[in-house]
Amino acid sequence: MLKSKSIPRKSIDRARHGRSPRRGLPKAATGIQGLDEVTGGGLPRGRPTLVCGDAGCGKTVLAMEFLVRGAQEYGEPGVFMSFEETADELALNVASMGFDLNALAAEKRLLVEHIRVVRSEIEETGEYDLDGLFIRLGFAIDSIGAKRVVLDTLEALYGGFSNTSILRSELRRLFDWLKERRVTAIVTAERGEGRLTRHGLEEYVSDCVIFLDHRVVHQLTARRLRVVKYRGSAHGTDEYPFLIREDGVSVIPITSLNLTRNASSEVISTGVPTLNKILGAGGYYRSSTILISGAAGTGKSILAAHFVAEVARRGERSLYVALEESQSEICRNMKSVDIHLAPLMVQGTLGFLESRPIAHGLEVQLASIHQKVTEFRPRVVVLDSITTLLSMGSPLEVMSLIVRLADFTKMNGIALVLTTLVESGASDTTNVNISSLVDVWLALSNLEHDGVRVRTLSIVKARGMGHSNRAHALVISKRGAEIRNDAPASKKP
Amino acid sequence: MSALANLKKICSEHLGGRYRIKVIDLLKNPKLARDHEILALPTLVRQLPPPVRKIIGDLSNTERVLVGLDIRVAK
Numbered sequence: 001m002l003k004s005k006s007i008p009r010k011s012i013d014r015a016r017h018g019r020s021p022r023r024g025l026p027k028a029a030t031g032i033q034g035l036d037e038v039t040g041g042g043l044p045r046g047r048p049t050l051v052c053g054d055a056g057c058g059k060t061v062l063a064m065e066f067l068v069r070g071a072q073e074y075g076e077p078g079v080f081m082s083f084e085e086t087a088d089e090l091a092l093n094v095a096s097m098g099f100d101l102n103a104l105a106a107e108k109r110l111l112v113e114h115i116r117v118v119r120s121e122i123e124e125t126g127e128y129d130l131d132g133l134f135i136r137l138g139f140a141i142d143s144i145g146a147k148r149v150v151l152d153t154l155e156a157l158y159g160g161f162s163n164t165s166i167l168r169s170e171l172r173r174l175f176d177w178l179k180e181r182r183v184t185a186i187v188t189a190e191r192g193e194g195r196l197t198r199h200g201l202e203e204y205v206s207d208c209v210i211f212l213d214h215r216v217v218h219q220l221t222a223r224r225l226r227v228v229k230y231r232g233s234a235h236g237t238d239e240y241p242f243l244i245r246e247d248g249v250s251v252i253p254i255t256s257l258n259l260t261r262n263a264s265s266e267v268i269s270t271g272v273p274t275l276n277k278i279l280g281a282g283g284y285y286r287s288s289t290i291l292i293s294g295a296a297g298t299g300k301s302i303l304a305a306h307f308v309a310e311v312a313r314r315g316e317r318s319l320y321v322a323l324e325e326s327q328s329e330i331c332r333n334m335k336s337v338d339i340h341l342a343p344l345m346v347q348g349t350l351g352f353l354e355s356r357p358i359a360h361g362l363e364v365q366l367a368s369i370h371q372k373v374t375e376f377r378p379r380v381v382v383l384d385s386i387t388t389l390l391s392m393g394s395p396l397e398v399m400s401l402i403v404r405l406a407d408f409t410k411m412n413g414i415a416l417v418l419t420t421l422v423e424s425g426a427s428d429t430t431n432v433n434i435s436s437l438v439d440v441w442l443a444l445s446n447l448e449h450d451g452v453r454v455r456t457l458s459i460v461k462a463r464g465m466g467h468s469n470r471a472h473a474l475v476i477s478k479r480g481a482e483i484r485n486d487a488p489a490s491k492k493p
Numbered sequence: 494m495s496a497l498a499n500l501k502k503i504c505s506e507h508l509g510g511r512y513r514i515k516v517i518d519l520l521k522n523p524k525l526a527r528d529h530e531i532l533a534l535p536t537l538v539r540q541l542p543p544p545v546r547k548i549i550g551d552l553s554n555t556e557r558v559l560v561g562l563d564i565r566v567a568k
Contacts, residue, residue: 113527115530115532116530117532121547122533122547122548122549123546123547123548123549123557123558123560123561124548124549124550124557125548125549125550125551125552125553125554125557125558125561126496126550126551126552126553126554127550127551127553128533128534128535128536128549128550128551129533129534130532130533130534131519131533131534132519132526132531132532132533132534132536133532133533135519135520135523135526135531136523136526136527136531136532138523139523139524139526139527140527157532160532161533
């Protein structure tokens with residue numbers, strides 16, 4: 001006989017009527033990229049959070065990363081109670097993200113315990129409770145001094161026990177017990193028909209509920225994260241794109257809540273001396289985001305290539321993300337205007353990332369850029385063109401990708417050059433609404449003048465510097481691009 | 494405690510002297526809860542003869558206890 005007497009049932013009332021949660025709610029940072037921004041600092045410390053969604057939406061990965069980051073970055077050991085996968089299966093599944101569960105377990109910073117729930121092995125005769133589960137959880141927490149706990153997924157208990165009224169009261173007691181133990185917990189649950197979870201676990205968790213969604217749009221997978229509720233705390237209420245990458249989970253806030261970066265005042269030449277002259281600072285600032293818009297054939301890629309070549313001359317690396325043309329096409333075309341990219345690749349100052357937009361979803365696209373930047377460590381990233389991304393997602397989705405990318409490059413002191421195709425005549429609109437995001441915006445267009453097509457360039461904006469307000473002629477010859485003072489259009493009455 | 498009383502009664506009525514009952518307090522030996530994969534309490538674990546059987550609850554339903562222990566075949 002295995003039995004136990006006293007796990008207090010009524011002492012929870014104290015906890016319930018404790019301090020007001022509204023004043024300075026303490027939070028536990030998850031360490032998950034983007035999630036701490038969306039939640040304004042992390043999950044409610046010492047309280048349970050419910051993470052729900054369909055099978056395969058990323059609940060387990062998110063929960064595991066919360067523990068791994070907690071152990072590695074915040075010195076908070078964690079217990080993972082798995083009701084589905086075994087410890088070995090879990091270790092194998094997250095090894096691809098660089099999480100070494102066995103090493104963390106050996107250092108007593110993580111404890112993974114598999115709880116088998118098989119109804120056919122359990123005969124029920126009369127009243128019982130789940131004190132065995134409480135004892136195991138308590139023992140696991142005490143053995144490593146855990147501050148974080150994951151229960152994935154608690155609803156498996158419904159598959160093991162038939163008495164749902166006992167289960168309901170025991171689950172309520174479990175959530176209260178978790179609060180009493182002051183552990184920061186993630187409890188996962190499967191999405192239900194017409195409600196958040198299949199067995200209504202949201203009734204027990206009053207502090208924080210996060211919903212993960214996983215849908216396929218245009219044959220492409222899109223993951224979304226939404227903070228459904230966060231009592232006593234401001235939080236982002238949008239649906240945020242959410243990625244499972246090779247180094248963990250990443251949530252992409254539409255607007256970053258955390259914009260503390262050091263603005264660089266270092267200026268880099270654009271590679272076109274006459275363009276430097278009309279930009280007040282004499283070039284681009286080191287970590288600025290530059291948008292070059294224009295109709296087909298206005299010279300967008302050429303201006304980007306000039307910059308890349310200039311940066312290489314300084315001995316720094318650039319990454320060219322080619323979404324429209326292939327690397328060899330770009331090299332050939334630029335060679336015709338005296339910009340020699342192929343030797344830069346040999347030299348190691350230029351890297352290409354070719355990507356066929358149809359082949360991947362936006363999240364994969366962002367992830368591959370992110371990864372390449374991390375490997376190659378460029379000082380300039382060119383994305384040519386963002387218009388192509390629109391075939392992969394809505395303008396809003398493309399915008400969120402660019403916002404995230406621009407945040408990332410800025411924080412790492414990288415200049416980001418974006419090109420975008422616009423209809424001729426609509427020179428200062430973009431099909432993706434990112435104008436507020438960019439620091440420098442160069443609008444190119446083709447003008448008809450005396451039967452001759454003339455290219456023009458105007459600076460729509462250039463943050464932090466005075467700049468020319470005129471439309472200038474942009475001349476592209478065998479020697480490259482050059483700005484002339486006056487565009488023919490400006491002479492028109 | 495009613496589970497233990499129920500168990501003793503069932504054993505003495507149906508097993509003669511061919512049984513041994515060991516009572517374990519998991520609060521004193523929490524590790525055993527993991528080793529024996531215990532979730533619900535009280536749990537009766539039949540270790541011999543194999544295979545291991547688990548019966549949870551206060552053992553008030555004699556019929557189901559007997560079926561669970563393989564002493565009686567389910568109807």
